[in-house]
Amino acid sequence: MLNRTTLARPYARAVFEVARDAGRLAEWSNSLSFAAAVASSPDIQQFSGDPRVGREQLLALIMDLGGDRFDESMANFLKVLMNYDRLELLPEIAAQYEFYRREAEARLKVQVSSAMPMSDEESDRLVERLKARFGRDIDLQVDVDESLIGGAVIRAGDQVIDGSVRGRLEQLGRQLAR
Structure with missing residues (x-):
């Protein structure tokens, strides 16, 4: 099936x-x-x-x-x-x-999970930075995920940018385990 x-x-x-x-x-x-x-x-x-x-x-x-x-x-x-x-x-x-x-409109859907709510000014700055990075207009969706402790995780297409405290702690834990 x-x-x-x-x-x-x-x-x-x-x-x-x-x-x-x-x-x-x-x-x-x-x-x-x-x-x-x-x-x-x-x-x-x-x-x-x-x-x-x-x-x-x-x-x-x-x-x-x-x-x-x-x-x-x-x-x-x-x-x-x-x-x-x-x-x-x-x-x-x-x-x-x-x-x-x-795709036809050269737009990219970006999902942001933030530890705390983002202000309109912060969202606008993020959109401009993502627009410069990806060369496309950005459709931004922001969700709050307190489990991140701090920072944010950005998902744009198949790319993930993990700038969260939780992500950094997990990375540190993996490095210490080696």
Whole structure:
């Protein structure tokens, strides 16, 4: 059995290409994000597994919930997912779509785990430094993780920069163990 990422990739790629060609990357991003939240809700999951609820009924419910967020293209995309029993892949499709979008827009998602909350000024300085280092615009997400003791851990793509006190203590412990 293929994993969810592998199954979602062709759908995400196709949606990205349609959105890019139409010049509607942001609109599709919003639609997919909302559709993924709807599809992963327990109520929708319960309905999708109920044999008494047909695909048309489920699609109509999702379209009603989406309202004006979903245009005809999105409705057609949802129909395709339902026909192939892939509705549960929407969260993964949305995540992969965002990856393709960031690549096309030369943006990099950076996850920062900080021991203490960062001020807006600190966040802005960090964004500028990361922008200079990676040569791309930065989408910064900051979380607080008190277990770091001090400092921060920065995850940018496949790179990890560990400037935390906990990381330094672990490194010191490994060196002493040699």
